Amino acid sequence: MAREFPLVPQDAKKVETRYRRIATAIPVPESVPMLEEMRRCEPRSMSGQPPILWAKGDGVCVIDPWGNRFLDFSSGVLVTGCGHAHPRITAAIQAQAAALYHAYCFPSAPRIELVQKLVSLTPEPLNKVFLLTTGAEATECCIKLGMTWGRRNGGPRKRRVVSFHNSFHGRTMGAQYAGGSAALKEWLDPDPRFVQVPYPDGFRERDISFDRFLSSLAEQSVDAQDVCLVLSETYPGVDVSMWTREYAARMREWCNQHNIVLALDEVQAGFGRTGKWFGFEHLGIVPDLIACGKGIAGGMPLSAVIGRPEVMDLYPPGAMTSTHSANTVCCAAALANIKVIEEEGLVENAARLEAVLRDGASRIAQSAKGRIATANTRGLVAALQFVHSGTTDPDAELAWQVTKRAVESGLMLFAPVGVGGGAIKICPPLIINEEALREGLEVLREIVAELA
Numbered sequence: 001m002a003r004e005f006p007l008v009p010q011d012a013k014k015v016e017t018r019y020r021r022i023a024t025a026i027p028v029p030e031s032v033p034m035l036e037e038m039r040r041c042e043p044r045s046m047s048g049q050p051p052i053l054w055a056k057g058d059g060v061c062v063i064d065p066w067g068n069r070f071l072d073f074s075s076g077v078l079v080t081g082c083g084h085a086h087p088r089i090t091a092a093i094q095a096q097a098a099a100l101y102h103a104y105c106f107p108s109a110p111r112i113e114l115v116q117k118l119v120s121l122t123p124e125p126l127n128k129v130f131l132l133t134t135g136a137e138a139t140e141c142c143i144k145l146g147m148t149w150g151r152r153n154g155g156p157r158k159r160r161v162v163s164f165h166n167s168f169h170g171r172t173m174g175a176q177y178a179g180g181s182a183a184l185k186e187w188l189d190p191d192p193r194f195v196q197v198p199y200p201d202g203f204r205e206r207d208i209s210f211d212r213f214l215s216s217l218a219e220q221s222v223d224a225q226d227v228c229l230v231l232s233e234t235y236p237g238v239d240v241s242m243w244t245r246e247y248a249a250r251m252r253e254w255c256n257q258h259n260i261v262l263a264l265d266e267v268q269a270g271f272g273r274t275g276k277w278f279g280f281e282h283l284g285i286v287p288d289l290i291a292c293g294k295g296i297a298g299g300m301p302l303s304a305v306i307g308r309p310e311v312m313d314l315y316p317p318g319a320m321t322s323t324h325s326a327n328t329v330c331c332a333a334a335l336a337n338i339k340v341i342e343e344e345g346l347v348e349n350a351a352r353l354e355a356v357l358r359d360g361a362s363r364i365a366q367s368a369k370g371r372i373a374t375a376n377t378r379g380l381v382a383a384l385q386f387v388h389s390g391t392t393d394p395d396a397e398l399a400w401q402v403t404k405r406a407v408e409s410g411l412m413l414f415a416p417v418g419v420g421g422g423a424i425k426i427c428p429p430l431i432i433n434e435e436a437l438r439e440g441l442e443v444l445r446e447i448v449a450e451l452a
């Protein structure tokens with residue numbers, strides 16, 4: 001699992017390219033007292049990322065105060081699709097902050113323009129938008145709406161939420177109940193309303209047919225009539241696999257048949273990451289609800305639930321709100337972010353560069369001497385699952401060492417994620433060009449070849 005990076009400066013090899021510059025030991029000796037203060041004043045949970053002080057952003061690069069420049073393959077955890085400090089997003093934030101930076105749920109123009117825009121981006125019947133702040137809030141809201149739908153349409157029995165093994169929907173209580181990692185639920189008592197089934201990834205679950213979904217429910221004595229909500233990530237963070245179109249079609253049909261809300265967690269997949277505006281467009285179905293976050297606002301804290309009016313309108317005026325929902329500055333940033341994605345053709349760029357990323361990820365896997373089990377890619381996101389040779393057991397140590405070395409080489413990755421902390425995600429800003437993408441992939445390939 002995640003662990004702290006030591007605050008002991010290592011003499012790093014000097015690097016100087018257009019996208020990367022390493023001129024000091026890493027961590028930078030002058031940064032160590034600051035990082036130590038951070039660790040003194042914050043819970044340990046906040047010290048899991050590489051010990052680099054992020055001071056400035058510049059497109060696909062992150063820069064520290066000592067002039068080290070990192071090619072960003074993290075997008076700050078899949079957020080900065082338009083890159084760092086995009087001038088149009090910065091200008092929108094500055095202008096809105098100067099005019100009005102808080103409006104609670106009183107109407108404001110940025111909020112109205114944003115919800116209009118989001119409705120225009122999503123297909124029928126996803127015609128209503130509820131703006132929130134974090135991804136976890138958006139998935140929690142899907143759970144609340146799904147459970148409320150069940151109660152109103154099937155009575156108190158219809159209250160079970162079906163989600164997937166190893167899934168992640170955020171760190172608040174409902175999101176963790178729906179999440180599929182036992183380790184993250186140790187603090188919670190089991191709740192029979194939350195049921196998990198195998199995710200059809202073709203790796204940890206070989207049977208990718210919808211019949212496996214049904215048989216797993218049967219094994220757990222779950223009656224379809226008692227299910228109010230199915231919640232799934234559009235792709236699981238650990239491996240970027242997706243339902244087949246056939247699986248998705250049968251899921252849609254099953255949910256319709258039993259009056260179940262189908263919600264997809266697009267917090268990672270939305271806003272161009274997979275080479276389409278929304279990941280569910282690959283599946284050939286439209287869910288009832290989607291939860292959005294991360295890439296929606298380019299780095300400002302904003303999330304959204306977008307859904308069918310019958311579900312979105314379950315609560316009366318004032319009963320589904322939040323103090324910071326639709327924050328005016330965040331809305332202005334989101335609008336600017338969406339316009340940049342549209343006008344700079346970033347969804348198309350992600351689709352175009354998918355082949356380069358896929359090829360690079362499979363070359364890295366080939367260099368890993370059997371220690372990378374899957375290297376799935378969609379658009380501009382790939383996940384490398386490090387394992388102990390010949391098994392599906394995650395190799396967290398190797399993934400962590402690779403991450404450490406990458407950062408020391410000027411390639412920014414976030415700490416390994418997923419099952420047992422064994423997966424490295426490659427997810428650069430959607431503005432990346434082919435040259436920078438190839439450079440970062442080659443850096444990673446050389447490190448993996450050496451350490452595996």
Ligand SMILES: Cc1ncc(COP(=O)(O)O)c(C=O)c1O
Nearest residue numbers: 134135136168169170233267268
């Ligand atoms: C698929 C998915 N859902 C929900 C979340 C939670 O989002 P947040 O961290 O903004 O609460 C995340 C965050 O990593 C995520 O990847």
